[in-house]
Amino acid sequence: MPETMSHAVGNQISKSEEIRAAIDAIVAQVGQYNSTITDARPPQEGLVAEYQELMDRAAAVKGRPLLYPMLGSGAGNGPLVELGDGSVKWDMICGIGVHFFGHGHPELIRASLQASTQDVVKHGNLQSNFEAYRFAELMVSLAKRNSKLTQCFVTTSGAVANESALKVCYQKHAPASRVIAFKDCFMGRTITMAQLGDSAGGRDGIPLSTQVDYMPFWTEDNIAKAGGEAQFIERSCELLQEYITRYPKQHACFIFELIQGEGGFNVAPREYFVALMDMCKANSIAVWDDEIQCFGRTGEMFAYETLDLGDYVDVFCVGKMTQACATLYTDEYAPKPGLLSGTFTGSSQDFAAGNKILEMLRGGDLYGNTGKIAKHHALFRKHVAALAAKHPDWFPAVKGQSELSGGIGGMMKMSPFGGDQKKVIAACKACFDEGVVLFWCGHGPYHVRMLPPIPVMEESHWPKIFECIERAFAKVAS
Numbered sequence: 460m461p462e463t464m465s466h467a468v469g470n471q472i473s474k475s476e477e478i479r480a481a482i483d484a485i486v487a488q489v490g491q492y493n494s495t496i497t498d499a500r501p502p503q504e505g506l507v508a509e510y511q512e513l514m515d516r517a518a519a520v521k522g523r524p525l526l527y528p529m530l531g532s533g534a535g536n537g538p539l540v541e542l543g544d545g546s547v548k549w550d551m552i553c554g555i556g557v558h559f560f561g562h563g564h565p566e567l568i569r570a571s572l573q574a575s576t577q578d579v580v581k582h583g584n585l586q587s588n589f590e591a592y593r594f595a596e597l598m599v600s601l602a603k604r605n606s607k608l609t610q611c612f613v614t615t616s617g618a619v620a621n622e623s624a625l626k627v628c629y630q631k632h633a634p635a636s637r638v639i640a641f642k643d644c645f646m647g648r649t650i651t652m653a654q655l656g657d658s659a660g661g662r663d664g665i666p667l668s669t670q671v672d673y674m675p676f677w678t679e680d681n682i683a684k685a686g687g688e689a690q691f692i693e694r695s696c697e698l699l700q701e702y703i704t705r706y707p708k709q710h711a712c713f714i715f716e717l718i719q720g721e722g723g724f725n726v727a728p729r730e731y732f733v734a735l736m737d738m739c740k741a742n743s744i745a746v747w748d749d750e751i752q753c754f755g756r757t758g759e760m761f762a763y764e765t766l767d768l769g770d771y772v773d774v775f776c777v778g779k780m781t782q783a784c785a786t787l788y789t790d791e792y793a794p795k796p797g798l799l800s801g802t803f804t805g806s807s808q809d810f811a812a813g814n815k816i817l818e819m820l821r822g823g824d825l826y827g828n829t830g831k832i833a834k835h836h837a838l839f840r841k842h843v844a845a846l847a848a849k850h851p852d853w854f855p856a857v858k859g860q861s862e863l864s865g866g867i868g869g870m871m872k873m874s875p876f877g878g879d880q881k882k883v884i885a886a887c888k889a890c891f892d893e894g895v896v897l898f899w900c901g902h903g904p905y906h907v908r909m910l911p912p913i914p915v916m917e918e919s920h921w922p923k924i925f926e927c928i929e930r931a932f933a934k935v936a937s
């Protein structure tokens with residue numbers, strides 16, 4: 460709050476010792492309850508029927524059963540989440556990457572409680588308290604350290620942040636209307652993002668209005684087919700040139716999902732992106748970096764920092780773990796008034812928790828070669844290797860892939876059962892029953908993926924998690 464506002468009533472509420480003491484008391488009490496959750500456990504018998512009733516109601520109103528029979532009770536402790544039937548599970552997917560600081564984090568409960576004292580729940584582009592702009596300021600100040608991003612538009616979902624990014628690119632390069640994207644990318648579920656995303660099921664029945672030219676992503680299979688890494692880069696550049704020559708000045712942007720999420724936790728080296736981004740720069744094609752799933756999880760806070768690509772990025776999107784979603788752009792890409800707006804930017808809690816999360820990411824011991832993310836990634840791989848050594852028949856060779864585990868940092872994947880779709884999905888569901896929530900990714904081969912709450916994880920958690928996984932895989936194998 461600026462000094463001039465120190466007598467405002469809002470400032471008195473936010474500085475009130477009485478309110479602070481009451482919030483401290485709530486945080487402590489909730490923490491005491493949550494601290495009794497210490498390991499995975501099965502449902503409590505007396506709650507099973509009641510829980511099933513909730514599940515049936517949810518399925519009836521949604522029109523189909525929930526993917527996992529999972530409704531939280533409102534309690535949890537770090538990587539452990541309690542469900543409404545009293546069962547406790549290791550949450551290794553965190554709502555597909557939303558709860559990076561796990562369950563029941565006292566600082567996030569505190570931030571949400573403080574935010575709840577505000578006069579409104581939601582903020583918007585016309586009427587807003589300052590937290591939305593504090594979030595935008597913090598995002599920009601972090602982004603600016605290693606990029607030219609200077610401005611930030613806050614919004615309510617990843618897909619809408621991407622829509623804003625695409626509008627910014629279109630406006631800057633009007634009348635260019637085509638988009639370049641990678642095979643297997645995922646951008647969200649609006650009508651346009653479903654067209655950019657490379658999944659037939661995601662655009663089934665949707666009229667196509669956006670012209671997309673697809674580029675191959677970096678995979679062992681593609682490299683082998685091309686005859687080597689250098690040859691693959693060369694061929695990809697030739698393909699990009701072909702698109703540019705076929706449609707001169709018609710491409711507004713190339714959407715770079717630097718680490719592919721839904722597409723299979725695929726990772727590419729810097730030189731591949733540099734070769735393609737140099738061509739974008741030479742042809743006035745915006746470099747749009749979607750880090751909605753990978754932000755915060757790679758070796759550095761931004762994936763463009765991990766890959767040293769910050770200088771290339773024109774437009775950037777973030778969401779999921781930041782609670783509030785945002786589109787950032789350079790001065791050069793700043794949109795004209797009227798292009799971006801909307802009723803909501805987010806709720807008081809989104810911004811308060813988002814700000815706290817950004818501060819904790821900045822101040823923590825997560826990043827770098829010796830950071831917590833690198834340490835837990837190595838532990839994950841070690842446990843997959845041990846599981847595969849114990850049960851080699853569960854890990855037959857995967858076509859076009861030499862490693863059984865992969866991903867980067869806090870995006871972890873393993874490829875059991877030869878990457879077979881049915882078996883991998885069955886394995887994920889069996890893991891849920893055995894006490895670990897995780898998910899699948901890829902379009903063939905399929906992988907078991909994790910987006911674990913690394914800041915609240917300890918080394919001792921991994922053996923327990925892999926015990927559940929071993930029991931689950933045994934069921935599928937038999």
Ligand SMILES: Cc1ncc(COP(=O)(O)O)c(C=O)c1O
Nearest residue numbers: 616617618645646647720751752
């Ligand atoms: C890379 C990427 N972009 C965009 C989105 C869409 O975000 P949201 O589901 O918040 O709309 C996702 C969601 O999974 C994503 O992984």
